[in-house]
Structures are given as C-alpha cells and as structure tokens.
Amino acid sequence: MDDIQDSTQTSTLAALEAEKDQLLTLLKALPDISFVFDEEGLYVKVIGGANETMYVSGQSLVGHYLHDALPAPLADHCLELVRTAIESGELQTVEYCLRTADVALLPDDARTGARGTTEQWFEGRVLPLPTYDHSNRVALWVAVNITPRKQLEHYWREVAHTDPLTGQANRQRLFARAHQEVERAHRHQHPLSLLEIDFDYFKRLNDQYGHAAGDEALRRITQACEGILRESDLMARTGGEEFAILLPETDHDGALDLSRRLLDIVREVRLPDFAPEIRLTISIGSATLLTGESFDGLMRRADEALYEAKANGRDRVHSDR
Structure with a gap:
C-alpha cells in the first residue's frame, strides 16, 4: 500500500x-x-x-x-x-x-x-x-x-480636447480645467483671472478675402498670443472667432497688463499671402474671480466686459472694475 x-x-x-x-x-x-x-x-x-x-x-x-x-x-x-x-x-x-x-x-x-x-x-x-x-x-x-x-x-484625448484649426484647447477642455482652477483658487485663496477675446471685424475679413484668409488670421493671431503666455495659462477657442484665456495666479492688474501686451502683439500680425494691407486687432474683456464665485459667474462678467470693449470702439481691453 x-x-x-x-x-x-x-x-x-x-x-x-x-x-x-x-x-x-x-x-x-x-x-x-x-x-x-x-x-x-x-x-x-x-x-x-x-x-x-x-x-x-x-x-x-x-x-x-x-x-x-x-x-x-x-x-x-x-x-x-x-x-x-x-x-x-x-x-x-x-x-x-x-x-x-x-x-x-x-x-x-x-x-x-x-x-x-x-x-x-x-x-x-x-x-x-x-x-x-x-x-x-x-x-x-x-x-x-x-x-x-x-x-x-x-493622442486621442488631445484630439478630443483640441481645436483642429488653431491647435488651441477647445471649449470642453477649457471648462474642465477652469472648474479645477476655480476650486483651487478658492481653497488656497489665490487669484484667478479670465480673458474673453473677440477678433475685430472677422466676418468682414472672411467676406472680402475668403475663408482661407480668415483661417490664416485665426492661426497667426492665436500663435502670436500663445507666444507670450505662461505654461500654466490656457488659451481656448470657444466659438468661431472667439477665444478665452484662463490665467491662474493672476490678479486684476496682472490680467490687464497681459491684455495690453496681447493688443500690441496682435497689431503686429500680418497676412502677406492674402491681405498685406489689413491690420488685425482684437477686443478683450477681463474679469478676476470673486470670493465664492463660480466659473459661470466669472465667464459672464468677462463676457460683459468684452461687450463694453467692443461697444467703446474695439481694439481695447475693458475690465470688470
């Protein structure tokens, strides 16, 4: 056994x-x-x-x-x-x-x-x-x-959150990042600002010189603006000729200073292949986060400031105060 x-x-x-x-x-x-x-x-x-x-x-x-x-x-x-x-x-x-x-x-x-x-x-x-x-x-x-x-x-995440024409972030990516930054700003009591930007007379440019000229203008202007932003800033295309720039750790005065630099750099942009004589400009609305404010509230005030900038002659910045 x-x-x-x-x-x-x-x-x-x-x-x-x-x-x-x-x-x-x-x-x-x-x-x-x-x-x-x-x-x-x-x-x-x-x-x-x-x-x-x-x-x-x-x-x-x-x-x-x-x-x-x-x-x-x-x-x-x-x-x-x-x-x-x-x-x-x-x-x-x-x-x-x-x-x-x-x-x-x-x-x-x-x-x-x-x-x-x-x-x-x-x-x-x-x-x-x-x-x-x-x-x-x-x-x-x-x-x-x-x-x-x-x-x-x-790669596919980037594609899903990037504007294909300009290479900037799209609206979805802006909102996702913005809600994080608002929460962080409130938690640490740090400043946060938002710029709303509209390209002046964009429809007139498209109508007179064609959509290819308009597309090139969008690309050149956003590249010029991006060149003076920090890595922590986020520029996003929110509409046809509308953009927003989210500015963490930036107070009211800092946002205004950057806005003036953006106005200056866009005035230097040219379209030699389409309309050499055209001088491009933008209008900017600037708002800085208030205590307890949501991103929707911040964006609404930046939009209102942008409306004032356009109503007062364009090619300028208007702030929320």
Missing part, C-alpha cells in the same frame, strides 16, 4: 514539475518579461523579455528585493499585489508607469540616455504559483509593455 502511495506522490510531483517547466518554457518564448516574486518581495526568477526594443534584461534583479530596485511607493504597491494574489489565489492586475532609470539595480548603460529616461507604461498581471519550489510562497508577475497603447490614448 505504501509503495502505491509513494508511486502516486512521485507521479504527482513529476506532473507538477513538468507543468512548471512547460510554463517557464512558454514564458521564455514570449516577448513580455515575467518575474517570480516571493511573499517578502524577493526577485526569485526573471523570465522572458525577448523583445529587446521594449524591455531591458532584468537578470541583475534576481536575489534582490522590490524595495532595493524600485521607488518606495511603487515597491509597496507591487508587494501588496503579490501578497494579495498569494492569499486570495486570484489574478490581480495593475497599470503602472516606470522609467528604466528608476530601477536602481539595472546596469548603468541601460539606465542612462533617452531610453533610460523615457516613461514606459506596463500592465502587471499577478497570479499565485502554489507548486513552485521555493522556501516562501510565490507569485508570477507578467509585465506587458502597453506604452504604445497609452501613447495612442493620449
């Missing part, structure tokens, strides 16, 4: 060992890289990563711990997922961003240069390996490089 049991156990162990070998062989053949972690975060084995354009060899990680290799917040999260997969017996998934330069134990030549500093996105798939021969319980972490997908997603 004991011989039968021993034979059965031997057969079972042999089958499990064969299954593990098959799994490791399969992983080695895949382009993606995989890691075997134990429940203490030890790199037990590094497998695969045959696609050298997407992965750097991780063999130097074997025998070290997650916290030796990765930034602490990411190492903490990875170890938590490994332990959850081991305890629950269920697949865990996560998306994370990592630069080769951030992995401390990789070779120096891999961590430097453009490749080392470029952000890479990965999808981690973590599942337990209950039959793996190791002193602690282990899990398999398959890291799939999803950077191309993330880049495509970013």
Whole structure:
C-alpha cells in the first residue's frame, strides 16, 4: 500500500514539475518579461523579455528585493499585489508607469540616455504559483509593455480636447480645467483671472478675402498670443472667432497688463499671402474671480466686459472694475 502511495506522490510531483517547466518554457518564448516574486518581495526568477526594443534584461534583479530596485511607493504597491494574489489565489492586475532609470539595480548603460529616461507604461498581471519550489510562497508577475497603447490614448484625448484649426484647447477642455482652477483658487485663496477675446471685424475679413484668409488670421493671431503666455495659462477657442484665456495666479492688474501686451502683439500680425494691407486687432474683456464665485459667474462678467470693449470702439481691453 505504501509503495502505491509513494508511486502516486512521485507521479504527482513529476506532473507538477513538468507543468512548471512547460510554463517557464512558454514564458521564455514570449516577448513580455515575467518575474517570480516571493511573499517578502524577493526577485526569485526573471523570465522572458525577448523583445529587446521594449524591455531591458532584468537578470541583475534576481536575489534582490522590490524595495532595493524600485521607488518606495511603487515597491509597496507591487508587494501588496503579490501578497494579495498569494492569499486570495486570484489574478490581480495593475497599470503602472516606470522609467528604466528608476530601477536602481539595472546596469548603468541601460539606465542612462533617452531610453533610460523615457516613461514606459506596463500592465502587471499577478497570479499565485502554489507548486513552485521555493522556501516562501510565490507569485508570477507578467509585465506587458502597453506604452504604445497609452501613447495612442493620449493622442486621442488631445484630439478630443483640441481645436483642429488653431491647435488651441477647445471649449470642453477649457471648462474642465477652469472648474479645477476655480476650486483651487478658492481653497488656497489665490487669484484667478479670465480673458474673453473677440477678433475685430472677422466676418468682414472672411467676406472680402475668403475663408482661407480668415483661417490664416485665426492661426497667426492665436500663435502670436500663445507666444507670450505662461505654461500654466490656457488659451481656448470657444466659438468661431472667439477665444478665452484662463490665467491662474493672476490678479486684476496682472490680467490687464497681459491684455495690453496681447493688443500690441496682435497689431503686429500680418497676412502677406492674402491681405498685406489689413491690420488685425482684437477686443478683450477681463474679469478676476470673486470670493465664492463660480466659473459661470466669472465667464459672464468677462463676457460683459468684452461687450463694453467692443461697444467703446474695439481694439481695447475693458475690465470688470
């Protein structure tokens, strides 16, 4: 009877060992890289990563711990997922961003240069390996490089929030950013201003010189304006010839100063291929956020100021006070 049991156990162990070998062989053949972690975060084995354009060899990680290799917040999260997969017996998934330069134990030549500093996105798939021969319980972490997908997603987000003619933000992006900035301005009691801009006599330009001239005017004027804005400012096309500029950390006087500079720079814009004699101008309405005011209220007051600027002769700025 004991011989039968021993034979059965031997057969079972042999089958499990064969299954593990098959799994490791399969992983080695895949382009993606995989890691075997134990429940203490030890790199037990590094497998695969045959696609050298997407992965750097991780063999130097074997025998070290997650916290030796990765930034602490990411190492903490990875170890938590490994332990959850081991305890629950269920697949865990996560998306994370990592630069080769951030992995401390990789070779120096891999961590430097453009490749080392470029952000890479990965999808981690973590599942337990209950039959793996190791002193602690282990899990398999398959890291799939999803950077191309993330880049495509970013591209389409940009397209969805960008005006195709001028390359500036569109109305949807303005409103999303504006509500964030209003909330931040109220929370920290910081100033926030908004400029509403209308291109003077735009319809007359279109009627006299054609829509191609009008399109070129829009592009040239917005490029000129963008050239004197800060990175934190946001210019958006809100209508046909209407634009808005959101100005974080900008009070009433700062908004007026920028408005005057915008008026000056637009007066220098020319359309040599369409109407060399045309002198382009804009009208600006400026408003600064009041205590407890919503973005709708700020925008309404900037619109009213713009109306006053146009009513008083155009090519000027009118403020909310």
